[in-house]
């Protein structure tokens with residue numbers, strides 16, 4: 001129950017943040033409409049901030065404990081302890097494995113890289 005409340009609060013907070021960013025004409029300018037990924041131009045990197053939203057909306061926290069997301073799921077491994085690499089997250093999320101569903105059809109390749117950046121911290 002506390003997890004649900006936390007997730008709802010998180011999603012609500014994110015919605016407020018994006019509404020604030022998109023609605024204000026406070027000099028943000030063209031940056032607001034460009035993709036959040038700034039690390040490379042090749043689209044290889046993930047954007048961890050967007051990955052946090054993907055983590056919440058895809059329901060990763062329902063199964064995984066991950067401190068940065070404030071989640072405490074216990075179906076899958078604790079991601080703070082597992083500390084998977086960027087590539088390991090991409091592979092696991094794309095293909096699933098064990099009791100974890102595949103997200104390759106649900107999430108775009110970019111969303112998967114974003115959530116991998118968030119989870120791996122890279």
Ligand code: HEC
Nearest residue numbers: 058059060063075076077082084089092097098099100115
């Ligand atoms: C229905 C529950 C469930 C959901 C939802 C889920 N996972 Fe998992 N996840 C698991 C389980 C169970 C495992 C262990 C799989 C195994 O035994 O091989 C796992 C494994 C992993 C691993 C490998 C951890 C390690 O030990 O290296 C990563 C990374 C991971 N999940 C990330 C995610 C991300 C990111 C999401 C959201 C896009 C997600 N998971 C959604 C259940 C879930």
